[in-house]
Amino acid sequence: MSIHWYPGHMHKAQKEIRELLPQVDLLIEVLDARIPYSSENPAIAAIRGEKPCIKVLSKSDLADPEVTAIWQAHLEQERGVKTFTTTTEQPQKMKQIIDLCRKMLPEKEASIKTINTMICGIPNVGKSTLINILAERIVAKTGNEPAVTKAQQRINLGSGIILFDTPGILWPKVENPQSSYRLATTGAIKDTAMEYDDVGFFAADYLIKAYPELLKERFKLEYIPDTEIEFLEMAAAQRGALRAGGRVNLHKICEVLVNEFRSGKLGRISLETPEMVLKEEAEMAAAELKKAEEKAQRKERFKTGSLTRDKKAQKEHRIERVQRRSKEKQASKK
Structure with missing residues (x-):
């Protein structure tokens, strides 16, 4: 997000x-x-x-x-x-x-x-x-x-x-995608700038793994399921967050979950640990390195002309594939 x-x-x-x-x-x-x-x-x-x-x-x-x-x-x-x-x-x-x-x-x-x-x-x-x-x-x-x-x-x-x-300031681009969700979950950005469903799914996924007992107690559930969608469905049934025909109102139950987290009604919860963010930073660094390497390889292939040859070969391969499928269709009609 x-x-x-x-x-x-x-x-x-x-x-x-x-x-x-x-x-x-x-x-x-x-x-x-x-x-x-x-x-x-x-x-x-x-x-x-x-x-x-x-x-x-x-x-x-x-x-x-x-x-x-x-x-x-x-x-x-x-x-x-x-x-x-x-x-x-x-x-x-x-x-x-x-x-x-x-x-x-x-x-x-x-x-x-x-x-x-x-x-x-x-x-x-x-x-x-x-x-x-x-x-x-x-x-x-x-x-x-x-x-x-x-x-x-x-x-x-x-x-x-x-x-x-000084006024509270965010920054133009949040590099860590997990941080975007955490900021939204805690209310650091206006609710009009986010989708409750997205944030609710993130919160549910994290909480069923990190604080299952708190969720179980708060929503009066017999057990905590393995996936966020299953949890949200069970929580919605308990809270009456349902549409006509008994269908789950996902927006409503996500809103309930996020607001109860913010108010502390779910219990004392932290959304990140130093170990977690160090791992995330390592993953982001590895992704950036891979991206830089791929860019350098494309640049080198362009210089040597191999990139143009690769594109030409891919185009020829696509034409051959279309022609082959066309022949197969005609044969099947006969």
Whole structure:
């Protein structure tokens, strides 16, 4: 699945981030704890350089706690990176981020200089909620949908810390196809930019393999089938998501599944692990290498003229095949 959603304000925001970065001492990147890899904007990683970064794993109360701990250990292997888990139910814990900013920049603390921080993240990861808690006032608009913040703003958090807020930004092309589905499943893109059926099938396929017991309990099923279509049919029967004649309303049951995942009604679930994404990255690299090799071979064959000869031979073969079939037809009529 490809995401066809890259509003103009996101392009502008990415440009503003690049221009502002030289003034910034530390980045605060808000990630969705359920998809730390897929919710990490590669553009931010590319322009951050050596600047210290706090990766805030938001919505951690919705994620699998064991998987979140694995992600924290994995992310902190990178130099200058610290992780911090938060939920909207822990406002006092969120305020500890200010202390962590100072600990990561001890030279600023010693000289009593202002610390300029910049908060960034993809849409709908809870960035605005975090800002309002840190500022102890409503300075950022919140909403249960992506792309609410559309303009950059400068916020004085007190205690010598300035926070630059930036709109949530996606990127024009999500390289990993699995990440596209994960972003859609968590609600990082608007529902109008995706097909519920596609996302529901992806979610069902993953969940029956990774969290079968949670599905069994939530949908009151005696067992979990092996395929996503069988599960969706059984779940639809349980929830009454049926059309006239008892046919399954796939759109409706997929919508139910995705919304119950997002709200946490299915339980604490993570959609990816470091092991999974490392394997996916290796597969993508291998596919790109194969594509590059095939392109180089075509180029070489074109230079030597063998590509033209191959095409001519293929054309002659097709003509011969058509002629042979024509003769066979005529013979059968006789």
